[in-house]
Amino acid sequence: MVVSSIKKHFEVPLNSYSAKKEKEETHFFFESTMKLAILLIGVYGCLALYDPSSYTDRQCGSDMPNLWLDVVAVVDNSKGMTLNMLTGVATVLVSIFNLVANIGINPNNPRSTRIGLITYNENATLNADLNAYQSMDDLFSGVFGSLSAVSSSRLSYLSNGLETARVLLKNQSFGTPRDHYRKVVIVFAASYYKGSSEWDPIPAAQSLKDDGVIVMTVASVWDATTEFMNDLASISSPGLVFDISAQNDTEMIKSAVMMANCYCPNAYIQYRELFEDKSSTPYGSCLHPNNVSTSWKASQLNCRNRKAYLATEFTQHKHDFIVESVTSTTGFHPPLSYHIGLNQVLGKWVWDQPQGLPQIPLQSYSDWNPMYPIQSSSMNGVENFQNGQMTGWQNIDQLKVSTNYICESYACDTDNYCDANGNI
Numbered sequence: 001m002v003v004s005s006i007k008k009h010f011e012v013p014l015n016s017y018s019a020k021k022e023k024e025e026t027h028f029f030f031e032s033t034m035k036l037a038i039l040l041i042g043v044y045g046c047l048a049l050y051d052p053s054s055y056t057d058r059q060c061g062s063d064m065p066n067l068w069l070d071v072v073a074v075v076d077n078s079k080g081m082t083l084n085m086l087t088g089v090a091t092v093l094v095s096i097f098n099l100v101a102n103i104g105i106n107p108n109n110p111r112s113t114r115i116g117l118i119t120y121n122e123n124a125t126l127n128a129d130l131n132a133y134q135s136m137d138d139l140f141s142g143v144f145g146s147l148s149a150v151s152s153s154r155l156s157y158l159s160n161g162l163e164t165a166r167v168l169l170k171n172q173s174f175g176t177p178r179d180h181y182r183k184v185v186i187v188f189a190a191s192y193y194k195g196s197s198e199w200d201p202i203p204a205a206q207s208l209k210d211d212g213v214i215v216m217t218v219a220s221v222w223d224a225t226t227e228f229m230n231d232l233a234s235i236s237s238p239g240l241v242f243d244i245s246a247q248n249d250t251e252m253i254k255s256a257v258m259m260a261n262c263y264c265p266n267a268y269i270q271y272r273e274l275f276e277d278k279s280s281t282p283y284g285s286c287l288h289p290n291n292v293s294t295s296w297k298a299s300q301l302n303c304r305n306r307k308a309y310l311a312t313e314f315t316q317h318k319h320d321f322i323v324e325s326v327t328s329t330t331g332f333h334p335p336l337s338y339h340i341g342l343n344q345v346l347g348k349w350v351w352d353q354p355q356g357l358p359q360i361p362l363q364s365y366s367d368w369n370p371m372y373p374i375q376s377s378s379m380n381g382v383e384n385f386q387n388g389q390m391t392g393w394q395n396i397d398q399l400k401v402s403t404n405y406i407c408e409s410y411a412c413d414t415d416n417y418c419d420a421n422g423n424i
């Protein structure tokens with residue numbers, strides 16, 4: 001159904017435009033969309049939920065049908081965009097979301113994605129507010145309908161489009177029951193206005209980002225120059241600049257959209273590739289260093305009360321990340337010490353897991369301090385303890401040694417809906 005709708009809409013520019021180049025370009029879009037649609041069916045079929053016994057840290061969910069976001073597409077429709085490119089933008093836009101199960105609001109399922117559409121040239125126009133599209137059919141007909149003609153205006157003021165997106169999110173997302181949904185603005189731009197005047201898009205983009213909105217940009221021209229890509233990068237959230245004429249573009253945007261859905265509730269630190277770079281690749285896992293000193297057993301129960309568990313350290317990378325996290329948390333002082341999820345059950349070291357799941361036996365990586373673990377039937381909990389420059393594992397009595405602790409939980413993402421209170 002998806003493919004045939006795209007095809008139907010594509011016949012419009014194909015028939016009405018005869019220039020050879022434009023025909024070829026349209027053909028490229030049509031062909032890549034077909035491939036994409038076929039590819040996606042395959043991807044959908046082999047989704048796998050996270051398996052803790054894989055002894056890897058959890059990746060962000062990638063279950064596109066369960067995407068839950070508020071998205072505003074901001075599309076340049078000035079004359080310079082050309083009709084073929086505008087149709088290409090429509091195709092990419094619907095292809096990004098064509099697997100999402102719930103477009104609009106579904107009263108029975110909070111995992112839904114709303115998509116608003118703004119076009120801009122000299123002025124910006126709100127084509128669809130966040131409640132206009134309530135089904136995939138609405139999205140298809142709305143997007144292709146609104147993007148079926150370019151404006152006669154040659155002026156292209158992205159700042160106006162971004163400002164309208166900001167007001168739309170303020171009107172219909174922030175401070176509403178969907179306040180906790182991540183918010184994404186996807187800009188499709190054919191040109192970039194440079195210069196410090198009221199048309200400079202940088203302040204408008206910055207004010208979105210300051211409100212926590214994720215800004216993605218898609219260069220919507222055939223031959224994007226490095227300069228154009230760099231200009232778009234200056235308004236995007238880190239790394240989220242795409243090129244519509246790159247073969248794999250739609251797939252990359254889809255990944256970025258699913259990553260945008262992957263976040264941690266307040267007070268949690270998202271586990272990621274580099275502690276010092278918040279935009280480095282995130283894991284689907286959240287850490288909460290807790291500065292209240294208590295026993296290992298009480299720590300475990302406190303984590304469980306928040307639907308979390310005591311943190312795992314499957315790798316040196318995770319261990320080091322946790323050391324960096326606690327170093328920047330108030331209430332943790334050298335020598336650092338904090339409980340983690342390692343504990344001994346029936347003579348075996350295992351990692352704590354969400355309540356109801358089996359604990360995971362300790363595997364290859366270990367980080368015991370010298371002389372540890374101490375053989376003792378009563379020392380069945382584990383804390384990290386700083387010994388000079390190194391921080392490593394020491395086993396302790398689960399009831400008698402009080403110290404800080406680290407809770408961990410799965411991130412809020414396509415596999416885990418989180419409510420407004422951050423409860424997974």
Ligand SMILES: *[C@@H]1O[C@H](CO)[C@@H](O)[C@H](O)[C@H]1NC(C)=O
Nearest residue numbers: 121122123124151152153154
């Ligand atoms: C933009 O808005 C101004 C002021 O309302 C108007 O004069 C102008 O014609 C508009 N431009 C376009 C292309 O619609």
Ligand SMILES: *[C@@H]1O[C@H](CO)[C@@H](O)[C@H](O)[C@H]1NC(C)=O
Nearest residue numbers: 126129164165167168169171
């Ligand atoms: C925001 O809300 C105001 C007041 O209801 C309305 O006039 C305006 O058109 C809305 N703008 C957008 C972009 O939603």
Ligand SMILES: *[C@@H]1O[C@H](CO)[C@@H](O)[C@H](O)[C@H]1NC(C)=O
Nearest residue numbers: 248249250251252253255256
């Ligand atoms: C296309 O994008 C997907 C998702 O980002 C990525 O996994 C894949 O490796 C990319 N393929 C190519 C050929 O670049």
Ligand SMILES: *[C@@H]1O[C@H](CO)[C@@H](O)[C@H](O)[C@H]1NC(C)=O
Nearest residue numbers: 290291292293329330331332
């Ligand atoms: C623990 O952390 C909270 C929140 O960051 C902070 O307000 C409090 O002062 C800290 N407690 C100690 C003992 O540092």
